[in-house]
Amino acid sequence: MAFAWKAAGITYNRYLAVAARVVRRSLKDDKRLQAERRGEMDLRFAKWEGGKQGENKSLADANQADMAAHAGQSQ
Amino acid sequence: MNSLKIARVALRVAGRSQPVLRRGYADVAPDKLRLSLALPHQTIYKSQDVVQVNIAAESGEMGILAQHVPSIEQLKPGLVEVIEEAGGNKQFFLSGGFATVQPGSVLSINAVEGYPLEDFSAENVRNQISEAQKIAGGSGSEQDKAEANIELEVLESLQAALK
Numbered sequence: 241m242a243f244a245w246k247a248a249g250i251t252y253n254r255y256l257a258v259a260a261r262v263v264r265r266s267l268k269d270d271k272r273l274q275a276e277r278r279g280e281m282d283l284r285f286a287k288w289e290g291g292k293q294g295e296n297k298s299l300a301d302a303n304q305a306d307m308a309a310h311a312g313q314s315q
Numbered sequence: 316m317n318s319l320k321i322a323r324v325a326l327r328v329a330g331r332s333q334p335v336l337r338r339g340y341a342d343v344a345p346d347k348l349r350l351s352l353a354l355p356h357q358t359i360y361k362s363q364d365v366v367q368v369n370i371a372a373e374s375g376e377m378g379i380l381a382q383h384v385p386s387i388e389q390l391k392p393g394l395v396e397v398i399e400e401a402g403g404n405k406q407f408f409l410s411g412g413f414a415t416v417q418p419g420s421v422l423s424i425n426a427v428e429g430y431p432l433e434d435f436s437a438e439n440v441r442n443q444i445s446e447a448q449k450i451a452g453g454s455g456s457e458q459d460k461a462e463a464n465i466e467l468e469v470l471e472s473l474q475a476a477l478k
Contacts, residue, residue, distance in 0.1 A: 244461065245465050250458065254462075258462050259428075259465060259466075259469045260427040272439075307458060311458070
């Protein structure tokens with residue numbers, strides 16, 4: 241099955257995350273506040289090469305850059 | 316082996332009046348489905364016997380009953396309806412995930428987010444639809460537009476379910 245989001249380079253993981261984010265924001269306000277906390281992700285990572293730690297990058301930004309680079313590659 | 320013989324003899328002696336339906340713990344009743352519906356943060360159904368489950372799969376809406384052929388279905392963001400033994404109907408809007416039917420009438424549904432319909436606010440849905448439409452028709456990056464389109468797909472399904 242060809243999905244529009246796949247053609248734009250979005251991964252299935254990211255698709256699930258976007259759909260979940262929308263569902264959380266559509267809740268009634270009392271449940272929404274609890275649910276929104278589940279959507280927060282602030283992960284950083286650094287690559288190690290030859291025993292030296294590389295630059296500390298945010299996972300969200302790195303994923304976004306990768307997806308933009310892969311846009312249009314899968315059909 | 317010996318205990319089996321004794322059990323069989325006991326059955327012959329005691330069970331003359333009514334046929335005994337012997338089932339091991341692991342077997343599901345022939346007309347029931349064993350449902351497990353789980354989110355990462357919450358278990359909605361845990362190995363519970365139900366009568367029927369209606370799911371919104373990418374390949375189409377389907378109703379799953381006992382003895383269903385084993386299959387794996389990707390879910391669309393949409394309603395899942397569970398018809399329970401006691402006759403109650405429960406509906407949940409799931410944001411997406413997978414439904415797996417395993418041999419022996421075992422159904423496992425995994426989703427990221429799922430709530431009963433009364434937990435949603437139609438106004439929040441409408442506001443998000445107009446925002447997403449602005450982004451989708453705007454001049455942002457391909458990524459932003461694709462994400463806005465995903466949001467629109469989910470929101471339209473949710474709006475239809477809420478009616």
